[in-house]
Amino acid sequence: MKESAIKIENVEFNYGHLKVIDHVSLEIPKGISFGLLGSNGAGKTTSIRLMLGLLKPNKGNIFCLGREPSPANAVNTGYMPQLPSLYNELTVRQNIDFFAHIYGLKNAQQRRKRVDEIIQLVELMPKRDVSVVQLSGGMKQRVSLACAIVHQPPLLFLDEPTVGLDPELRVHFWEYFENLTAAGTTLVISSHTMDDAAHCRQLAFMREGKIIAQGTPAELRAAVGKPDASLEDAFLFFIRHGEVKSNVQ
Amino acid sequence: MFSNMFTIAQRTITQILRDPRTLVLIIIVPLVIASLFGVSIPDKMILNMTLPAMLATLILFFGFLLSGIAFLRERSLGTRERLMASPVSRIDILGGYLLGFLLFAILQTLILFFYSVYVLKVDFRGELWQIILFQILIGILAVSLGIFISAFARNEFQMVQFIPLIIVPQVFVCGLIFPVSQLPDYLQWLAKFLPLTYGIDGIRALMLEGKGLGDIGKEISVLVAYAGGLLILAGISLRRGHSA
CATH class of the missing domain: 3.40.50.300 (P-loop containing nucleotide triphosphate hydrolases)
Known part of the structure; x- marks a missing residue:
């Protein structure tokens, strides 16, 4: 096992x-x-x-x-809540970039590359600079998933x-x-x-x-x-x- | 070290900047209120006497409202829980929101002050930078109060109900309408525990009496202690393991 x-x-x-x-x-x-x-x-x-x-x-x-849940260990986990739980005023890219940053991707160039990769993965490239509030429910779910996996937990x-x-x-x-x-x-x-x-x-x-x-x-x-x-x-x-x-x- | 704090602050600022209606309201509403106040008091001398206290009250009111509603919205949208599941610390979250909201509280403070001085032609004594610095301190208190009180509200409607409970009594008791010394003894005693009393006393000393920040150490200390205490309490309400 x-x-x-x-x-x-x-x-x-x-x-x-x-x-x-x-x-x-x-x-x-x-x-x-x-x-x-x-x-x-x-x-x-x-x-x-x-x-x-x-x-x-x-x-x-x-x-x-192997460790008790804590903020220090949270970098190894990703979380996609039931509701999309996104910042509606921000664009798709800004939302994913924010979560990438707080989950430890500090280097701006690397982060940008990773954010682009993940936007491509969830097939939202044409919507990358659109505010989340303007997206359909399904698209919001995709952004939410992207925010949860951007740091590859x-x-x-x-x-x-x-x-x-x-x-x-x-x-x-x-x-x-x-x-x-x-x-x-x-x-x-x-x-x-x-x-x-x-x-x-x-x-x-x-x-x-x-x-x-x-x-x-x-x-x-x-x-x-x-x-x-x-x-x-x-x-x-x-x-x-x-x-x-x-x-x- | 504070990288996450600044990231959260930047995100908070970007959110408001990308919401033109909110941004316009943040700028216009203080101007409308200050104008109404100005034209409702035609006597220049009375206006000079009352406006500093009004400034302190409006800074507290707008800062409380902006930060309280915005912080609460984070909870109702689920973004706060998502943030709490991430590696950011409580200090990052509180500091980030404080910095973000403070920028707009300062913006409103400066609008109110310069509008009063240059449009309403209110006279003031004392150093301009010291007056602005003290107003920023009231802004920090307002933001801390908003973040703390939002922990007790489950939705925006409840948050709005806290305004008559938290802000309005201070308007009556802290010397905006009548000097505290003319109030009944028990209200004078109550006024000693309300932060706006110190905000109004401090700003009056600076603007009307021409005193410096060094002369209002007590007022500054009380406001700093209040803001710090409220942020610590807000931090306790944010702890992981108790976010239900």
Whole structure:
């Protein structure tokens, strides 16, 4: 088994009296796409915030690339939030350049070259000097992805990255993601769509702050016991059977 | 060392410069308010007496409004969380926003001051640079106050509600309308804890009495302590692990 990119040990997190993450343990190998699947409110975004260090667990430990999340280690991570979270008045280039700078690309010439590369990668060259506010939703998502990967982080968190995208753009996004994992980047992707789940190398199904099942898509489908079971069937199967502790690996 | 701070400041400035409507409002609104104030007080002597206090109040008001709303917007758009997930420190974030917003607070301060002097023909004594420096200090306080208070608002509507709570009482109590010494004892006591009291006292000493910055050490110290304290509190509200 590959070395872990993320190790979560018995983590619990509460918002006030509300338990949002309930004793979650998880180990994500390096260089794969790992999907956190679950319905709205299952705890996917909170899990990502915990892994980024934006929230602190009430109990348990989290290690990203062997270290606890902190600003000093954040240079090794990229984050694409659920909302595009961009500076609307700034152009595509200015937004990406800003994130490139704060993630450590200080040399202006190198940064410019890298920003151009990434704009080309997300196919926004004709729009590079257009304000973000003037872009379509799909284009904003592409800028947001570019901001998250411009510094080439080994670990990338994508919170519902394909929400609101048309089918063609979703295919493009998954091509980007597969190229990233091929280059050794670990992707942690939250989603509630089974289309996304099918692209992930490994999955964890979440419900009410708990991981109810974990494994490869094939393993999860096989657990249903029907030859033609889909991932949706698998998800419903695990929900109906309550908490299936550990995983099907 | 402060590279990220300057990058954030530059980004904040660029954002406002690329928003022509906001930029025009930043320039025009102080002029409109100062003009209204000027024409509503036809007696030159009364205008000379009251305008310094009005300047201090407007600097506080505009700086608070600009920084408070802009900082809050960062949170509602999600850009602040994205920034908090990056390698930048809290000092970089606060310093960057402070520098960025301060530029526009200073711009508004200079517009108000020079408009008052050259258009409304308000007389003043004291050194020009010292007056401007003290006004910038009020601007720093205003920006710090806006950033700090924005931590308590969840949206722009709530932020606007803080104006009557934070700014208006200071207008009544800090000597803009009536001298603090003529207020009831409990309001005089309250005035001692409000930063605008020191802003108004300081600017009056400089503009009306011709004193220098060395003569208003107490006012400067209180404003610096207030601004510093508010920034520290704002920094605490920004800490990672508690951004929910």
